[in-house]
Amino acid sequence: xxxxxxxxxxxxxxxxxxxxxxxxxxxxxxxxxxxxxxxxxxxxxxxxxxxxxxxxxxxxxxxxxxxxxxxxxxxxxxxxxxxxxxxxxxxxxxxxxxxxxxxxxxxxxxxxxxxxxxxxxxxxxxxxxxxxxxxxxxxxxxxxxxxxxxxxxxxxxxxxxxxxxxxxxxxxxxxxxxxxxxxxxxxxxxxxxxxxxxxxxxxxxxxxxxxxxxxxxxxxxxxxxxxxxxxxxxxxxxxxxxxxxxxxxxxxxxxxxxxxxxxxxxxxxxxxxxxxxxxxxxxxxxxxxxxxxxxxxxxxxxxxxxxxxxxxxxxxxxxxxxxxxxxxxxxxxxxxxxxxxxxxxxxxxxxxxxxxxxxxxxxxxxxxxxxxxxxxxxxxxxxxxxxxxxxxxxxxxxxxxxxxxxxxxxxxxxxxxxxxxxxxxxxxxxxxxxxxxxxxxxxx
Amino acid sequence: xxxxxxxxxxxxxxxxxxxxxxxxxxxxxxxxxxxxxxxxxxxxxxxxxxxxxxxxxxxxxxxxxxxxxxxxxxxxxxxxxxxxxxxxxxxxxxxxxxxxxxxxxxxxxxxxxxxxxxxxxxxxxxxxxxxxxxxxxxxxxxxxxxxxxxxxxxxxxxxxxxxxxxxxxxxxxxxxxxxxxxxxxxxxxxxxxxxxxxxxxxxxxxxxxxxxxxxxxxxxxxxxxxxxxxxxxxxxxxxxxxxxxxxxxxxxxxxxxxxxxxxxxxxxxxxxxxxxxxxxxxxxxxxxxxxxxxxxxxxxxxxxxxxxxxxxxxxxxxxxxxxxxxxxxx
Ligand code: SF4
Ligand code: SF4
Numbered sequence: 001x002x003x004x005x006x007x008x009x010x011x012x013x014x015x016x017x018x019x020x021x022x023x024x025x026x027x028x029x030x031x032x033x034x035x036x037x038x039x040x041x042x043x044x045x046x047x048x049x050x051x052x053x054x055x056x057x058x059x060x061x062x063x064x065x066x067x068x069x070x071x072x073x074x075x076x077x078x079x080x081x082x083x084x085x086x087x088x089x090x091x092x093x094x095x096x097x098x099x100x101x102x103x104x105x106x107x108x109x110x111x112x113x114x115x116x117x118x119x120x121x122x123x124x125x126x127x128x129x130x131x132x133x134x135x136x137x138x139x140x141x142x143x144x145x146x147x148x149x150x151x152x153x154x155x156x157x158x159x160x161x162x163x164x165x166x167x168x169x170x171x172x173x174x175x176x177x178x179x180x181x182x183x184x185x186x187x188x189x190x191x192x193x194x195x196x197x198x199x200x201x202x203x204x205x206x207x208x209x210x211x212x213x214x215x216x217x218x219x220x221x222x223x224x225x226x227x228x229x230x231x232x233x234x235x236x237x238x239x240x241x242x243x244x245x246x247x248x249x250x251x252x253x254x255x256x257x258x259x260x261x262x263x264x265x266x267x268x269x270x271x272x273x274x275x276x277x278x279x280x281x282x283x284x285x286x287x288x289x290x291x292x293x294x295x296x297x298x299x300x301x302x303x304x305x306x307x308x309x310x311x312x313x314x315x316x317x318x319x320x321x322x323x324x325x326x327x328x329x330x331x332x333x334x335x336x337x338x339x340x341x342x343x344x345x346x347x348x349x350x351x352x353x354x355x356x357x358x359x360x361x362x363x364x365x366x367x368x369x370x371x372x373x374x375x376x377x378x379x380x381x382x383x384x385x386x387x388x389x390x391x392x393x394x395x396x397x398x399x400x401x402x403x404x405x406x407x408x409x410x411x412x413x414x415x416x417x418x419x420x421x422x423x424x425x426x427x428x429x430x431x432x433x434x435x436x437x438x439x440x441x442x443x444x
Numbered sequence: 445x446x447x448x449x450x451x452x453x454x455x456x457x458x459x460x461x462x463x464x465x466x467x468x469x470x471x472x473x474x475x476x477x478x479x480x481x482x483x484x485x486x487x488x489x490x491x492x493x494x495x496x497x498x499x500x501x502x503x504x505x506x507x508x509x510x511x512x513x514x515x516x517x518x519x520x521x522x523x524x525x526x527x528x529x530x531x532x533x534x535x536x537x538x539x540x541x542x543x544x545x546x547x548x549x550x551x552x553x554x555x556x557x558x559x560x561x562x563x564x565x566x567x568x569x570x571x572x573x574x575x576x577x578x579x580x581x582x583x584x585x586x587x588x589x590x591x592x593x594x595x596x597x598x599x600x601x602x603x604x605x606x607x608x609x610x611x612x613x614x615x616x617x618x619x620x621x622x623x624x625x626x627x628x629x630x631x632x633x634x635x636x637x638x639x640x641x642x643x644x645x646x647x648x649x650x651x652x653x654x655x656x657x658x659x660x661x662x663x664x665x666x667x668x669x670x671x672x673x674x675x676x677x678x679x680x681x682x683x684x685x686x687x688x689x690x691x692x693x694x695x696x697x698x699x700x701x702x703x704x705x706x707x708x709x710x711x712x713x714x715x716x717x718x719x720x721x722x723x724x725x726x727x728x729x730x731x732x733x734x735x736x737x738x739x740x741x742x743x744x745x746x747x748x749x750x751x752x753x754x755x756x757x758x759x760x761x762x763x764x765x766x767x768x769x770x771x772x773x774x
Contacts, residue, residue: 006768012457252770254770326449326451366463380767
């Protein structure tokens with residue numbers, strides 16, 4: 001198949017060797033879990049339990065509020081101890097439900113649903129919605145919304161994203177190696193829902209074993225899925241860049257969506273969750289993540305209950321091996337830096353990365369030397385150097401004219417800048433400012 | 445062991461490239477040209493290069509001190525400017541000329557604008573052009589490479605660069621002589637008169653290959669620059685070879701390679717967009733050819749680059765890349 005490379009991109013060391021060969025391990029049931037009401041994009045869920053209630057693993061404890069929102073389920077069996085503010089990944093406090101574990105019984109699936117493909121497509125969406133599934137690659141957009149495109153936007157292409165282009169992370173890679181059949185089945189379900197003409201499974205070329213295994217599985221099952229090896233380049237797994245690579249069409253600038261070009265992209269982790277939800281009625285109560293970096297004693301791929309505090313996972317992996325530097329939820333390019341180890345694992349946590357102190361540089365930004373490297377690497381065709389300067393001098397309308405809001409915040413520009421300018425950081429600030437002003441203007 | 449965690453926002457990894465590593469590699473890439481310069485012109489060339497570096501760095505430090513800015517001579521940019529200035533001087537220049545050149549390069553060409561990143565013109569070229577205009581006699585007094593390899597070369601050329609020789613010859617003759625006093629091989633390896641760093645195309649190409657391989661400089665600018673000069677001078681040569689010089693000489697001499705690979709590629713003063721770079725390179729080539737063929741100076745690389753430097757802000761504005769997903773305006 002002819003691929004259509006996106007512009008720009010960078011080639012950081014992928015560092016996947018730390019964990020790519022490690023089998024996914026089950027973590028012991030945590031003593032208590034903290035389940036934030038907002039683990040997704042959209043309205044926070046509404047609690048349906050009270051303090052003191054007994055809950056069983058898999059029970060719904062908070063309900064989606066509105067269409068763009070997601071249910072939350074108990075990830076352990078126990079007693080609701082509190083509902084209140086708790087530290088979240090963004091370094092703030094937000095409401096969460098605390099459950100103290102009383103019983104380590106595993107989730108008991110319903111009877112296996114055998115007749116999935118004979119059900120009308122639309123009837124599958126409630127299973128997904130009920131299970132509280134959101135984009136697990138990190139975007140955390142509610143999946144049932146993504147799978148319900150409006151009538152006038154027919155979906156031609158379904159793209160399953162197994163690219164995992166963030167350095168260090170290997171959760172999706174392991175998932176494909178250990179559950180190829182389940183992923184395949186999940187893809188078939190999604191395809192059934194959307195009725196797409198073409199189905200692709202994109203995997204980055206640095207995972208030849210996963211590519212081979214998935215190809216074999218597809219062949220064995222005689223499924224109509226194109227397994228595609230995409231070149232290794234960051235951010236190859238970003239939604240717009242992946243769509244461009246596979247089908248050659250660009251999601252329109254200025255707020256376009258994948259469905260505008262007839263595409264839907266789903267992460268392999270999400271696909272697996274969809275399989276579990278539809279086939280077994282299992283809600284999203286756990287996920288696979290990679291604990292990695294040269295700072296941690298024993299790097300692992302883990303299956304973790306949602307709501308498990310980072311501290312528990314750190315203890316399980318032997319803690320810091322080196323002088324602590326940074327602890328990051330997610331990958332090194334887009335992950336979020338943490339300072340409070342009480343922060344829980346949520347639906348969007350793809351990894352926990354521990355960088356030793358000596359790998360964390362301290363940078364003194366210099367004036368832009370106009371080298372043009374950020375322009376070369378920007379996968380959105382923007383001019384990050386100018387956006388940075390506009391942000392610095394609060395020239396927001398100039399920044400908007402230079403397509404500020406089309407930035408996908410991939411961080412490639414900051415990565416490459418020899419003057420060590422915090423470009424994406426300045427851009428994020430300006431974006432926030434522009435959106436705030438728009439909102440204010442709209443409210444007037 | 446400190447148990448504190450460091451906080452900052454993503455991305456959390458950065459490429460190892462910094463301004464000093466870029467400048468260091470540029471210096472490295474200039475070594476072959478420096479070597480040929482010293483080998484050909486002797487200790488005098490070494491002395492000029494050293495003086496240019498030391499004075500450039502000293503002026504930078506002094507200016508920053510006076511203006512109360514942080515001293516940033518460690519970034520290596522003043523060193524690069526010093527080397528480039530020296531390589532663009534004839535080996536005969538008096539020592540004080542070097543100092544004046546450094547002064548204009550660093551102070552007038554760079555620091556008064558706010559230092560590295562803010563200067564619109566290539567500092568070394570500012571220094572050189574000021575000298576060229578103010579001290580034309582000293583700046584065109586050429587020496588001939590004096591090492592034993594060149595003993596056989598006739599005297600006709602001493603005291604002139606190939607392009608200068610042609611210009612002078614054409615003032616008194618209607619056509620070029622049938623045999624030139626220099627050949628292509630000489631121009632290629634550096635057996636002609638010229639500035640310290642410009643004589644050997646071979647040495648410059650080795651350095652340029654290194655910079656391209658390391659992706660320090662983009663290929664667009666030098667390639668479009670050189671190709672344009674080759675094309676234009678070649679066209680004239682085909683039309684009237686009696687009056688115009690073979691384009692290969694135009695490419696190999698007169699500082700074109702030095703200018704195209706090491707000065708036009710000065711990142712601060714050229715466009716950041718690909719299309720901008722292309723126009724910039726073609727513009728440099730066009731101006732260089734026009735000056736060489738019709739202007740008063742035998743070579744025109746410095747002037748061409750400086751003129752194009754002035755267009756850089758406009759080029760950046762007019763050649764914004766197409767934003768991903770942007771529909772071209774109708
Ligand atoms: S963060 Fe934004 S501006 Fe920077 S490279 Fe990515 S898309 Fe371009
Ligand atoms: S990479 Fe940095 S120094 Fe280079 S143009 Fe962009 S902002 Fe300027």
